[in-house]
Amino acid sequence: MSWFLKFVTSSVGRKFVTGLTGLFLVSFLIVHLTGNFSLFRADNGEAFNVYSHFMGHNPLIRVMEIGLVLGFGIHIFTAIYLQLENKKSRPIGYDKVDASANSSLFSRTMFLSGSVILFFLMVHLTNFFVPHRVTGKDVVDGTAVVNATKLDGSALLASDGQPIKDMYISVATAFKNPIYVAIYLLGLILLAFHLNHGFQSAFQTFGLNNKKYFPLIRFIGLILSIALPAGFASMPIYFYFILG
Amino acid sequence: MNFTLRVWRQKNGNDSGKFVTYQIQNISADTSFLEMLDILNEELIAKGEEPVAFDHDCREGICGSCSLYINGRPHGPKQLVTTCQTYMRSFGEGETITIEPWRAKPFKVLKDLIVDRSALDRIIQAGGYISVNSGSAPEANSIAIPKPIAEASMDAAACIGCGACVAACKNASAMLFVAAKVSHLGLLPQGQPEAKERVVSMIAQMDAEGFGSCTNTYACEAECPKGISVTNIARLNREFISANLFS
Numbered sequence: 001m002s003w004f005l006k007f008v009t010s011s012v013g014r015k016f017v018t019g020l021t022g023l024f025l026v027s028f029l030i031v032h033l034t035g036n037f038s039l040f041r042a043d044n045g046e047a048f049n050v051y052s053h054f055m056g057h058n059p060l061i062r063v064m065e066i067g068l069v070l071g072f073g074i075h076i077f078t079a080i081y082l083q084l085e086n087k088k089s090r091p092i093g094y095d096k097v098d099a100s101a102n103s104s105l106f107s108r109t110m111f112l113s114g115s116v117i118l119f120f121l122m123v124h125l126t127n128f129f130v131p132h133r134v135t136g137k138d139v140v141d142g143t144a145v146v147n148a149t150k151l152d153g154s155a156l157l158a159s160d161g162q163p164i165k166d167m168y169i170s171v172a173t174a175f176k177n178p179i180y181v182a183i184y185l186l187g188l189i190l191l192a193f194h195l196n197h198g199f200q201s202a203f204q205t206f207g208l209n210n211k212k213y214f215p216l217i218r219f220i221g222l223i224l225s226i227a228l229p230a231g232f233a234s235m236p237i238y239f240y241f242i243l244g
Numbered sequence: 245m246n247f248t249l250r251v252w253r254q255k256n257g258n259d260s261g262k263f264v265t266y267q268i269q270n271i272s273a274d275t276s277f278l279e280m281l282d283i284l285n286e287e288l289i290a291k292g293e294e295p296v297a298f299d300h301d302c303r304e305g306i307c308g309s310c311s312l313y314i315n316g317r318p319h320g321p322k323q324l325v326t327t328c329q330t331y332m333r334s335f336g337e338g339e340t341i342t343i344e345p346w347r348a349k350p351f352k353v354l355k356d357l358i359v360d361r362s363a364l365d366r367i368i369q370a371g372g373y374i375s376v377n378s379g380s381a382p383e384a385n386s387i388a389i390p391k392p393i394a395e396a397s398m399d400a401a402a403c404i405g406c407g408a409c410v411a412a413c414k415n416a417s418a419m420l421f422v423a424a425k426v427s428h429l430g431l432l433p434q435g436q437p438e439a440k441e442r443v444v445s446m447i448a449q450m451d452a453e454g455f456g457s458c459t460n461t462y463a464c465e466a467e468c469p470k471g472i473s474v475t476n477i478a479r480l481n482r483e484f485i486s487a488n489l490f491s
Contacts, residue, residue: 003488006488007488007489010447010448010451010484010488011417011419011447011450011451011455011456011457011458012447012457012458012480012481012484012485013488014457015457015458015459015481016481016485082457082459085456085457086414086415086416086417086456086457086459088349088454088456089348089349089350089415089416089417089454089455089456090347090348090349090414090415090416090456091349092347093347094313094316094344094347095250095252095263095342095344096315096316096342096344097316098315098316098317099316099414099463101316101317101321101466102317102412102461102462102463102466102467103414103461103462103463103466104461107459107460107461107462108414108461110459197460201459201460204460204474204477204478204481205458205460205481206481206482206485207478207479207480207481207482207483207484207485207486208478208482209474209475209477209478210475210478211475
């Protein structure tokens, strides 16, 4: 395994790991967004609750969840390690730097945008994951997590007869609070900045920069960096401004 | 033209150094940046002061000796030129010009604006060569090289090793320099036998020297006086990944 350790601890290897985990997290965002669109069904949250129950209880998803935690962990760890190492490479800085003349703002602020996204992730997990999977108590208004019902008022049950928790009401409650809406929108704007550079940057790091298809990769990165955050942002906006 | 110069002055590697401000008058717009510094130095010598030390050699933009971080950018405000090929017409009348040495952990300041760039030489020593038998020159046409490959190799070979990529990079990474050398040699058939060993050794030396890692801001490409493309860095990454994981 020494060849592997030597590779991942080299300057290029660290970047490779950051890029690979980054792209993996992008794939997670796509799945997460697709599922979340069920919030927009006018069914008292039934479709969304069934979906979130499935995500929380399906054994295969639970295994993948470990991969996701590892993906986040490794991405964050290597990013912090990279940042600290890179800071050491210029112990004495310049007095005057005209960085905007040679590079984009998004490319220079990946650590900052990533840090804000990490803060957002903590808030996000505290909002939904912790109450539903750990404490059973809603963090926004302090009430206990309740079981979901269908539109006709009857209990919503899983295929094994277990009651399904009402994740929809937790989402609706959080997004009635302007502070949470503001935090979510800020987090998503920074996510857009992060993806704008990060997606195409990962391909450069893998060595997949070719004059023929790199413009396409850049284009896909641009579309993802707008569509994913905009898709997620539509949810707090829908609950606060339209349903609110 | 008249300028206010803020110049980094540092006696030696142990001195902490500071900025010293100089006024310079009646400079022709067609004076090169280094000639302007020559004029400043003559004035300083006439006053009995220590002249400003800076690296220079060919003054034709081909040797890679000149450096200088001018107004926040390596080699000054113009693209695709070295400091020696930068002319005072590129600055505004009365402008304050801040002149700093390259800043990177492996580039120790020796005096004033001169830094020790031998770390780049050690990276070359680690793998930036090809092994050929000595003796009479081989027949030139015995190895056919497609024109586009030869061109790509020559474009990479245009690197003069000045270190502007390191100076421009927010991480003080030497990736563009290493990428240029790896592409220059690795693209050609003569460079193939040592290709994998070369990329691994040069990256290892780059890391050992204390250069940072690339975060793809592409500031290096924008500031490179020879226009070396970051596609060379992609090639370097590709070769490094392949040499480590698939061989």
